Amino acid sequence: MSKTCLKSIFVAFFLIAGSSAFAASPAPVKGEHGMVVTAQNLASDIGVEVLQQGGNAVDAAVAVGYALAVTYPSAGNIGGGGFMTIRFKDGATTFLDFRERAPLAATKTMYLDKDGNPIKGASLDGYLAVGVPGSVAGLDMAREKYGTLARAQLLAPAIRLAREGFVLGQGDASILAGNAKRLALDKAAAAIFLKADGAAYGMGEKLVQPDLAASLTAISEKGPDAFYKGAIADAIVKASQEKGGILAKADFEQYKVREIKPVTCSYRGYDIVSSPPPSSGGLIICEILNILEFYPIAHLGFGSADTVHFMVEAMRHAYVDRNSALGDPAFVENPVATLTDKAYAAEIRGRIDKYRAGVSKDLKPKDFAESKETTHYSIIDDAGNAVAVTYTLNGSFGAGVVAPGTGILLNNEMDDFTQKPGVPNLYGLVQGEANAIAPLKTPLSSMSPTIISKDGKPFMVIGSPGGSRIITITLEAIINVIDHGMDIQEAIDAPRIHHQWLPDTVYVENNGLSPDTLKLLAGMGYKLDVAAAGKVWGQAAGILVGGKSLGEIEKGGGARYNGAIDSRAAAGKAAGY
Ligand code: DON
Numbered sequence: 001m002s003k004t005c006l007k008s009i010f011v012a013f014f015l016i017a018g019s020s021a022f023a024a025s026p027a028p029v030k031g032e033h034g035m036v037v038t039a040q041n042l043a044s045d046i047g048v049e050v051l052q053q054g055g056n057a058v059d060a061a062v063a064v065g066y067a068l069a070v071t072y073p074s075a076g077n078i079g080g081g082g083f084m085t086i087r088f089k090d091g092a093t094t095f096l097d098f099r100e101r102a103p104l105a106a107t108k109t110m111y112l113d114k115d116g117n118p119i120k121g122a123s124l125d126g127y128l129a130v131g132v133p134g135s136v137a138g139l140d141m142a143r144e145k146y147g148t149l150a151r152a153q154l155l156a157p158a159i160r161l162a163r164e165g166f167v168l169g170q171g172d173a174s175i176l177a178g179n180a181k182r183l184a185l186d187k188a189a190a191a192i193f194l195k196a197d198g199a200a201y202g203m204g205e206k207l208v209q210p211d212l213a214a215s216l217t218a219i220s221e222k223g224p225d226a227f228y229k230g231a232i233a234d235a236i237v238k239a240s241q242e243k244g245g246i247l248a249k250a251d252f253e254q255y256k257v258r259e260i261k262p263v264t265c266s267y268r269g270y271d272i273v274s275s276p277p278p279s280s281g282g283l284i285i286c287e288i289l290n291i292l293e294f295y296p297i298a299h300l301g302f303g304s305a306d307t308v309h310f311m312v313e314a315m316r317h318a319y320v321d322r323n324s325a326l327g328d329p330a331f332v333e334n335p336v337a338t339l340t341d342k343a344y345a346a347e348i349r350g351r352i353d354k355y356r357a358g359v360s361k362d363l364k365p366k367d368f369a370e371s372k373e374t375t376h377y378s379i380i381d382d383a384g385n386a387v388a389v390t391y392t393l394n395g396s397f398g399a400g401v402v403a404p405g406t407g408i409l410l411n412n413e414m415d416d417f418t419q420k421p422g423v424p425n426l427y428g429l430v431q432g433e434a435n436a437i438a439p440l441k442t443p444l445s446s447m448s449p450t451i452i453s454k455d456g457k458p459f460m461v462i463g464s465p466g467g468s469r470i471i472t473i474t475l476e477a478i479i480n481v482i483d484h485g486m487d488i489q490e491a492i493d494a495p496r497i498h499h500q501w502l503p504d505t506v507y508v509e510n511n512g513l514s515p516d517t518l519k520l521l522a523g524m525g526y527k528l529d530v531a532a533a534g535k536v537w538g539q540a541a542g543i544l545v546g547g548k549s550l551g552e553i554e555k556g557g558g559a560r561y562n563g564a565i566d567s568r569a570a571a572g573k574a575a576g577y
Contacts, residue, residue: 025489025567028548030559031576036060037541037563038377039465040076041573042166043067044565046157047379048575050149057381058086058146059154061389064377065139066158066216070209071166072571073193073409074175074396075375075465078215078227079236080411081134082391083275084142085262085449089384091456093273094146095262097442098138098391100131100413101255104439105246111419111437118419124426125185127245129399129412131443132255135391136219136227141257155220162216162407165208168201171570176200176207179397188239188402189409212407228252232406239403254440260329265340267293268482270459274450274474275390277334280322281448284471287318289478290345291352297483302494303513305520311479312499312506312526313352315472316360319501322471324365327434328442335368357525360504365432373397374447374465378543380458380561386543388449390463390470395426416443427467430502446470452478458545460488464566466538469507472498473538487549489564492540505529509537539569 029035034057036047046067047060055063061084068076081099088094111122123129143151168176176183176193180200183189192209194200201207218226226232233252240247262273263282267289274282291314300306318339326334338344352358374392392411393399399412418431425431427446435444446468452460460481464473473496480491495512499505506521508530513521518528531537547558563574 025487025493028487028489028544028562028564029574029576031561031563032559033382033577034380035543035561035563035574035576036064036377036379037543037565037572037574038064038068039375039539039541039565039569039572040068040072040172041169041571042071042161043076043377044573044575048577049157050154051381052577053149055149056147056383057379057385057387058142059149060379060381061377061387062139062143062147063154063157064379065135065389065391066155067161068375068377069135070158070162070212071172072375074179075373075392077391077393077398077409077411078135078219079133079408080391080393080398081131081413082138082389083279083445083447083449084138085273085275085388085451086146087273087386087451087453087458091453093262093451095260095276096138096142097258097260097278098134098141099278099442099445100134100411101251102414102417102437102439102441102443103132103246103251104248106414106437106439108437116420118423123415123417123419124395124399124412126399126401127240127243127247127410129414130240130245130247130410131413132247132251133411134255134257137224137255137257140224151223152220155216159213159216159220162209162213165206167206168203169571170203173201173203174570177202182400183397186401188404189397189400192402192407209407211405215406215408228255232408235406236403236408236410239401243401263336263340265290267478269454270482271453272450273452275445275448276329276336277326277444278328278442279445279447280326281446281471281474282450283326283334283336283339284318284322285448285450285475285478286340287321287345288314288475290340290342291317291348292479293345294349297479302480302484303517305517305524308497308506308513308517308521309357309524310352311497313358315499316358316363316501317348319499320360320363320365323430323501324432325368325434327444331438331441332434338368355524360501363501374467374470376449376463376465376541378461378463378541380461380543380545384458386451386458386461388451388461388463390447390449390465392447392465413443416445428503429468429500448474450474450478460542460544462540462542464538464540468500469498469538472496473540477540477542481544481550485550487552488542488544488562489548492542492564493567496537507531510535536568539566539572541565541572
């Protein structure tokens with residue numbers, strides 16, 4: 001039997017079998033006036049309260065950003081940075097880059113020993129790993145330009161939770177317990193998160209953070225200057241100088257948020273708005289979607305060997321571009337037009353063998369001639385303003401250090417730079433010169449806060465943590481909704497696959513593909529790595545507008561807003577009203 005004939009039998013089978021929707025998830029949360037989906041339940045409730053008080057989605061995003069710094073200390077932060085994608089009710093869009101910048105004293109080889117080899121842990125642990133934080137400047141700029149409520153009103157819930165404390169739920173406590181050993185290494189961090197016996201505060205116990213309350217109060221009263229020009233910067237710089245870091249007061253004084261045009265592209269008639277450089281996220285999602293658009297993904301079916309094959313090949317080609325060509329736009333020229341060009345995607349499709357795995361080492365970085373822990377939250381308000389925020393300390397609890405007196409955990413974002421071409425970072429990314437370290441430069445990110453619209457109306461708000469996998473997690477949620485007809489909760493919960501060019505391996509979530517599919521893929525030449533049971537793989541947060549799934553939207557009978565926090569998330573909540 002010919003391959004084409006076999007394929008049409010497969011297609012016919014999936015047209016029948018594929019019509020029953022993937023169903024293994026709780027129902028999405030419904031709301032008629034607003035929806036806030038975050039990785040921590042108290043923060044989600046605060047977002048809804050702000051909307052109910054008359055704030056817009058940006059106000060809610062600012063209040064949630066500060067609240068997560070208190071209730072979700074592994075990633076929520078004011079000592080890190082992030083991105084905010086906004087789509088206003090009139091369809092206009094913008095993007096705020098408040099990611100960390102390298103300190104003025106940073107050098108290209110700062111994490112290498114005298115023989116040119118990476119020093120273990122130097123870009124991950126302690127003050128040398130810290131980039132200049134941007135969250136306070138970013139949240140304040142968002143509020144000032146696009147919010148409607150006073151700074152003090154938006155900071156008040158976070159201050160209250162830090163000062164009075166909050167009772168840890170099961171998820172909150174398990175995150176702390178998993179990081180107790182590392183937090184014990186820093187006296188100031190240990191004093192906040194660990195009890196006298198060295199154990200982390202447990203479920204049902206209260207976490208009180210008076211120093212953080214004081215820092216937040218200073219920001220509430222004096223604005224970002226309290227952080228960048230006042231006592232907070234002084235305390236961080238002092239601790240950095242005493243403990244082997246290179247942060248200087250000038251780094252804080254010079255910090256500026258960048259407002260950038262987001263990346264845009266279309267996929268099967270949907271309009272996508274996502275993160276531009278210094279993130280790779282939006283560009284690489286667009287590149288992969290452009291490649292996939294001409295494959296019949298819906299008919300090939302979720303999790304089939306053919307679908308996985310085409311997805312992996314698209315990922316392979318896009319990640320070689322990510323890892324070699326992209327970097328901070330103030331330092332390198334990013335091939336934005338090429339990577340979002342449908343003709344470029346067609347050229348790549350022409351190089352994908354329909355039946356065989358590609359080989360990563362045969363894909364060389366091109367010369368473009370053209371001039372564990374992050375958190376994502378999604379918000380939409382009654383007027384239809386949508387906000388997607390991904391912000392981070394990079395690794396869980398960042399560099400694991402708190403400048404004494406501030407209560408603020410600091411990031412280890414410097415690890416996102418290329419320490420040495422060819423040497424993998426925390427997420428196994430093998431990157432090049434475009435992302436080399438330089439003073440004031442921002443490391444390349446994968447964070448992908450994304451908003452999708454259809455016919456000029458908001459359709460989906462989506463994003464995720466997950467290091468280099470953020471891009472494929474976000475992409476797969478989009479494909480699961482648009483191609484596979486899943487509802488927003490199913491789309492987020494569905495098992496995932498990932499490929500990032502190097503290592504040349506297809507990563508599969510535990511029980512993500514059937515043994516038969518794995519066998520077919522191995523036969524095509526793929527090296528597969530199935531995750532061990534219980535290995536958590538990103539915690540996406542999404543909203544679908546007009547119904548819980550495309551089917552419901554088309555019938556016109558769904559709730560206006562449908563929220564879903566990843567079932568993998570320990571402490572998250574979708575809250576609607
Ligand atoms: O910006 C980035 O791409 C990384 N710093 C994100 C880190 C992350 O997602 C960790 N969480 N799982």
